Amino acid sequence: MAERAAAHVRALDRDILDGLVRGGYTLRNGGEHDCGVYHLFVTRGGGYYIDNGACRKIIDGKIKVKSGVEVERITPGGVVFTDGTELPADIIVVATGFDDVRVPIRNLLGEPAGAAVPPLWGLNAEGELKGPWRELQNLPNMWLMMGRDADEICAGNFGWCRCFSKILALQIKAKQEGLYGTRYAAPVEC
Incomplete structure (x- = not known):
């Protein structure tokens, strides 16, 4: 579905995209599957640009690339x-x-705890997002909430915080009350 949606958006934006290429900008179209922003977001947590006005400036030659x-x-x-x-x-x-989102976490935790931080972005073998909004595997009582967008590096955006903070808080409360149980986790490839 993302491939079809991205192809449709590329067709709508053809003049802009062609102008960006003429201006020296390299298009990646969402990685190997040409799935647009969504695929880059879930697999890399970045690698895309959502236009806030720079595209026109690149096309018009006001920004050189x-x-x-x-x-x-x-x-x-x-x-x-x-x-x-x-x-x-x-x-x-x-x-x-973007750098690996684990870098600032590892810097905060130091060694050896920092070395135990599992991969936190991308999809696991079953297509589930790795890591965010849960207790970190191998680090009991270390809970992570994060998100990325074009304006924030790795601190997380407020929209995602509003959506997922309640879910994260419920997990923490369930663990405190002894109700958490065993959380399903697909195998993690490092």
Whole structure:
């Protein structure tokens, strides 16, 4: 279903997408299945951009984009790339993407607890989302709630907090009252 929906949206946005490609932006269309934002969200927790106005600026040439080639050096007037091209710039933004969401958690917990944090994003073998909104496997009493969107790195967005905080609180309360039982968990691949 996501493939069909993403293809429909790409058809509606064809002029914008073609303009972005002409402007140097690399399109990924949602990963290997061309499923758009949803697939990237559940499998990577990122790797997408939801337009807040920059697309038009890229298309109009007000924002310059260079993809698929490494930076050789920064000069007083811009950037020189390994393919020999130079891009004049007043401001340089390096968009490196998201890091593994476990990094800040590991930094907070330290070792060895940080090493026990299981994969927290992507889908398990049964298609279930790994990790969020539950007690962390291998770390009793460590509960995680998170979400991502285009404006937040890994702290979680308020919309998801409103939806899932009650579910998480009910799990914690059930455990405190001795009602939690055994939670089903599909095997986790690291």
